[in-house]
Amino acid sequence: MSELMNFAPVVLKNLFSKPVTKNYPAEPAVYPERSRGHIEIDLETCIMCGLCMRSCPSGSIKVDRPNMTWTINRFDCVQCGYCTVVCPKKSLTINPGYQEPGQEKFEASYTKPQPEVKPEVKAEAKPEENK
Amino acid sequence: MGKRSVVPFGPQHPVLPEPIHLDLVIEDEKIIEAIPSIGFVHRGLESLVDKKNYKEMMYIVERTCGICSFMHGMAYCEAVEDVMDVEVPDRGKYLRTIWSELSRMHSHLLWLGLLADGFGFESLFYQCWRLRESVLDVLELTTGGRCIFSVNKIGGVLKDLDDDMIKAILEAVSKVEVELEAIKKTFLFDYSVESRLKGVGVLTKQQAHDLGCAGPFARGSGLKLDMRLRGYDAYKDLDFEPIVSEDGDGYARCYVRTMEIFQSIDLIRQAISKLPKGDIAVDVKGNPNGEAFVRVEQPRGEAVYYVKGNGTLFLDRMRVRTPTFANLPGLVETLKGAQFADVPLLILAIDPCISCTER
Numbered sequence: 001m002s003e004l005m006n007f008a009p010v011v012l013k014n015l016f017s018k019p020v021t022k023n024y025p026a027e028p029a030v031y032p033e034r035s036r037g038h039i040e041i042d043l044e045t046c047i048m049c050g051l052c053m054r055s056c057p058s059g060s061i062k063v064d065r066p067n068m069t070w071t072i073n074r075f076d077c078v079q080c081g082y083c084t085v086v087c088p089k090k091s092l093t094i095n096p097g098y099q100e101p102g103q104e105k106f107e108a109s110y111t112k113p114q115p116e117v118k119p120e121v122k123a124e125a126k127p128e129e130n131k
Numbered sequence: 132m133g134k135r136s137v138v139p140f141g142p143q144h145p146v147l148p149e150p151i152h153l154d155l156v157i158e159d160e161k162i163i164e165a166i167p168s169i170g171f172v173h174r175g176l177e178s179l180v181d182k183k184n185y186k187e188m189m190y191i192v193e194r195t196c197g198i199c200s201f202m203h204g205m206a207y208c209e210a211v212e213d214v215m216d217v218e219v220p221d222r223g224k225y226l227r228t229i230w231s232e233l234s235r236m237h238s239h240l241l242w243l244g245l246l247a248d249g250f251g252f253e254s255l256f257y258q259c260w261r262l263r264e265s266v267l268d269v270l271e272l273t274t275g276g277r278c279i280f281s282v283n284k285i286g287g288v289l290k291d292l293d294d295d296m297i298k299a300i301l302e303a304v305s306k307v308e309v310e311l312e313a314i315k316k317t318f319l320f321d322y323s324v325e326s327r328l329k330g331v332g333v334l335t336k337q338q339a340h341d342l343g344c345a346g347p348f349a350r351g352s353g354l355k356l357d358m359r360l361r362g363y364d365a366y367k368d369l370d371f372e373p374i375v376s377e378d379g380d381g382y383a384r385c386y387v388r389t390m391e392i393f394q395s396i397d398l399i400r401q402a403i404s405k406l407p408k409g410d411i412a413v414d415v416k417g418n419p420n421g422e423a424f425v426r427v428e429q430p431r432g433e434a435v436y437y438v439k440g441n442g443t444l445f446l447d448r449m450r451v452r453t454p455t456f457a458n459l460p461g462l463v464e465t466l467k468g469a470q471f472a473d474v475p476l477l478i479l480a481i482d483p484c485i486s487c488t489e490r
Contacts, residue, residue: 006321010258010313020261034275034290057183057190080190080281085289094275 031096036079039094041070043112046091052083068112075105133158138471142171146249146475149485153478157471165466167459173489177449184444185211185419189283195451196487197278198241199429201234203451203487204283206427209363210438211285212415213423220410221365223287228365228402229300230270230280232395236307237266238430239388239395242482243318246385249479250327258314262307269303272296287412297403304396311392318389319382328381332465332477335379344461345454346432347391348481351384353377358428369401384480418442429454431482453487 022029031037039061048070050063060076061083063069077099084092135158142150150171156164179191193204205227212219219227244259267277273296274280282289292300318324334344339352349356350373357373359366374390376383419440426435432454439448458481465477 003316003320004322007255007317010317011254014254014258020264032272032275034273035271036275036281055184055187057187078190078194079276080193080279081275081289082187082190082281085284 033096035096036081036094037097038074038079038099039072039077039083039092041072041110042091042093043070043110044091045089046070046112047089048112049088051086051088052092055082055086057082062107068114069109070112071107071109073105073107074099075102135163140474144475146479147483148245149483151478151483151485153466153474155466155471155474160471162466162469162471162474165463167463169459169485169489171489172486174486176490177451180446180449182445185440185446186285188446188449189285190281192449192451193279193281193283195490196453196484198238198484199234199431199434199487200279201230201283202427202429202434204280205231205364206425206434206436207438207449208283208285209427210423210425210436211419211440213425214419214421214438214440215285215415215417217286217413217415219287220413221407222291222409223411224364225402225406226288226292226411227283228369229292229399229406230274230282231364232398232402233266233270233300235430236304236392236395237263237270238482239392240266240307240311242388242430242479243314243385246476246479247318249476250324252317252324255314255317258310262310262314265303265306269300272299284412286415287410289412291411292406297406300399301403304399308393308396311389315389318385325382327473327476328385331381331473332469332480333378333380334461334465336377338464339379339461342460342464343457344432345457346429346482347384347387348432348454348458348461350375351387352379356433358426358433361426363425363427365402365405368405369398371398371401381476381480388482418444419446431455431484431487432457451487451490453484453490455481455484455488458483459488 048063048065048068053061053063057080058076058078060073062071081094084094135156138155138157140153140155141147142152152168154166155162176191176195180188183191189204189207192207193200195203240259240263244256247255271277273292274282334352336353339349339354353375355373355375374387374394376386420442422439424437426433434454435452437450438446441447462481469477
């Protein structure tokens, strides 16, 4: 059942239609809401438990509890989203937008802001203990 | 008898997406024997069970393959769920089925494009990949990833579909159905395509059975072998019949895969129409203790997952048998007696995924 010119309608339609591809980067790429691009952390709610560090399959997250810093190597991250699943406080979210390429890998570090009220409480509490 | 010589084919070759090496013993232009060798992309994924706990392994297993990644993750999860006696909620099973069939669609469209590229039909190649893009877009919309979805977990799935997403899936498959209908004519009835595919690389039903072939490659030779008939996930509730062709040549394999895209579209519609409400996952407590063996139908054929747990967080053993590994003996058989110019097409005909095979 051989036929000739089967592809001609597709070719003709193709010739007189707009390009299928986007004119990137002049026309920016649009990512859907669920797109797994990069991990973001909400340091306000983070308790520095380190579960994300222990469960990261590619080992790209570091949690430094004494210094209260959360570090991610975005070049090693494989955007699997497992850290967002295990996070007990749901401080981690995975959002659209990919890491821009670079010549070498680097880490992004985030330090948890220390609450200013705490030292005052401690200062008051200590003399009481001494008594 | 002419003079015999050995021509090395691969691991680097324009037609090969992944590295496989073949020593082709040729006599004039005719292949007498083909000796395959693999081992260029071995990554040692199976031994990572010692270092990663069974929940993290899901994300490693998914990266076995870039095309059927979802089904690797799904098969692994089902094996672990089998060990732990976990029953996935119905909605979770249906969602897994829908994403499996979308994966099959994009894998087969990719293969059709590569086949067109293999016989030098560049514009047909781009048309197939254009269609594939609409499937990938809907996968990104629903799961967040284009090829690697990361939506499986032990006990179900992580993400649910809302009404807008279901609508988007139905629109995308309808679009693919209409446009593939036009391209299908070229693959199945075009004179120049038929001249490259008909009667090339014939593998009889008996040979396919004896060599243990799997998937569309076996179904192209008349073997009614489809693991979806096992009725895992939602397949037990869906109505379908494996697509089989008796010819056993390149055309038959192309026919089987083309028609399977339409079958997938039908299965997605059936699954969406029957999609139950309820939970998508259950919580899993404890560690796997015991062993399980799971067979699933991937786009390329039957994949086998073996998992053995010892009651700790880390599995004792995980073993993967991928469809390409099963199809390599069949490939060597089809190459015998073939023309040298047909070698790239014949290698493509099994849809080789060497990264899967070597893990």
